[in-house]
Amino acid sequence: MAQPIIDIQSITKRFGDLTVLDNLSFQVQPGEKLALIGPSGSGKTTILRILMTLETLTSGHILIEGEQLWHMEKGGELVDADEAHLHKMREKIGMVFQHFNLFPHKTVLENITLAPRLTLGVPAREAEQRAMELLDMVGLADKKDDKPASLSGGQKQRVAIARALALEPKIMLFDEVTSALDPELVDEVLSVMRQLGEETDMTMLLVTHEMGFARDFADRVLFFDHGHIIESGPPEQIFTNPEEERTQSFLRKVLSAGKRKAEKQAAVL
């Protein structure tokens, strides 16, 4: 197999006495679409946050394209990464958040062009052109001069996806990107992600509660519980034939909850 784009080597994350990730290791191949599922508090979001350098590691190592993320070499020894190293490594990684986190004082277009101009030094005209292509792709070209506050949740999330894509990361992290949306707005965001998955060879990690989407979209599914990977495999296997009792009971719960929700909606309609 080729060199993994992400190589997580026995990482542990503690918040005080609470161990969120417990000596966890896994690898992601370039271009792979990975879905991380599991009950809340199982540590799956924390992995994305550590990869985006929003959260520090307690111990362990992460390699991105063979290069240390949280460490660097200094005088032949591996030391904690400094801000310059983290800045360089972040170029490879983009993230879309559950609560969008758009910049409310900037227009849609400025939200997308800001970082390419400042961090990559792309000239303003070029950055705008690229931003318009991305807005076209997510179907929001007509909103370019609007402020985020005037957009629906689904529109905000599509702008947030465009903002992350503008930096052309090799790895995209999607952290429960549809969890804060009204049910009728979920599909417009998922279809943008589906399109991305088909048209690009970006590596994508998503934490999601949309089991149906995870099943269609992912090449591989990791099931987490209490900071451990309980089971991993292709979606057909995890969703139809899970080996572990914990995976089975989790899927029973979310699938029946999903069914109830769908029935309720159907009843309303």
Place this chain on the structure above:
Amino acid sequence: MEWDWQFVIESLPTLWQGVVVTIQATALGSVLALTVGLFLAIMCRSPNWFISQCSKWFIEFVRGTPLLVQLYFLFYILPDVGILLSPLVAGVIGLGLHYGTYTAEVYRAGIDNIPKGQWEAAKAVNLTKSQTWKEIIIPQAIPPMIPALANYIIAMFKETPLLSAITVLELMNQARSLSNFHYRYLEPMTMVGVFFLLISIPSVIFLRRLEQRYARPHH
């Protein structure tokens, strides 16, 4: 005791000189207070323990001592260690540092009000620390703080008579020397009061407007 219009008219040029100095001191003091406050607020958040602790103690120290005492130190005691300041410069530094510790608190609260997600989004799009402050945090934090900052500037303006204690020839000092010279306190002191009212009342109305305008900027 009778109101003497003739004396009022004769006093006007002298009082006017004082008005100009009072306005100068307020304007310069405000600029200093707004700048010092911002830097103190940012320094208080420094990951460097020494810097953040020093700024916090500086704020406590300056707030815990009277402005008048600070002015005396700046003007009468610093020359003993070789630092000679003109009265107005000493006065502006005193006002700026003193009120800077109050505006620092306003900035702190305003910065704390920026959701954590904004810092995280800035990091996720790989902005540097200074780009994050300049492009994301400060532009969002400032508008809601404007009424509170303006409030401190008005308060500072009303405290400028304290500068007369360090021989700044601002309005109060001019009025006092007129009074002492002519043995008439009624007209000069009344005019000082009227002047402060004339500025304060429109300022308060202006402040109400600011509050309405900036209460909720993005909603």
